[in-house]
Amino acid sequence: MAAQSSEQLVKKRCVPCEGGVEKLDQEAARAQLEELSGWELLQNPDRIKKTWTVRNFMAGMNFFNSVAELAETEGHHPDLHLVGYRNLSIEIWTHAIQGLSENDFILAAKIDNLPVELKA
Template sequence: MDDLSAKKCIPCNSKDMQPMNEESTNDLIAKVPGWNLVNEGEKLKLSRSWKVKSFMKGLEFFRVVAGVAESEGHHPDLHLVGWNNVTIDIWTHAVGGLTENDFILAAKINALDLAHLLRRKAAV
């Protein structure tokens, strides 16, 4: 199955789950357009930013994303800075880095219909 958005996140409580190395993440990043790899203190994360139409649209944006995150049991870090700058950081907290779950969630977020919440020219 090549389509990440069709996969389901697996529970993060497995002792066998390990963070991916940078080479593995480079293979998957192309499958989640708009997302960037960020290295924060030796911790790899996925990050993406958008500009929303208003503060309230930003909160609605988070509500829509939260629905997907909750159904996957995988929860990103959500940031609303200023009145219209939305950023999502995804990483598997339990392993301190990236796993396939992070790319699955990013793909599912990409598949959401969020256009009605975004300014005409979305930040990438």
């Protein structure tokens, strides 16, 4: 997969994956991450992660509700973490292949377009 801009990714939809799809290698994942803001690559299993510090607890819950609606629409579900009432993180990977696919970057780009009330 050639690296795509965030604008290109948000125009796509996640494709159902039940396995049989090649996971992206580290080089392809790193190249794609350069097109997204604030996401980092984790390993074992390969996944991407982003963190936010939001204004307050309800700002975090509102953001997570928006992410949940998006995830349902896309049929691709991230792990959502809330710690210390306003420290959020999201981890995304394609569970069926235990690694990264194009779907993960599509979802990340779309999450980046959701409104979030950050700590001032």
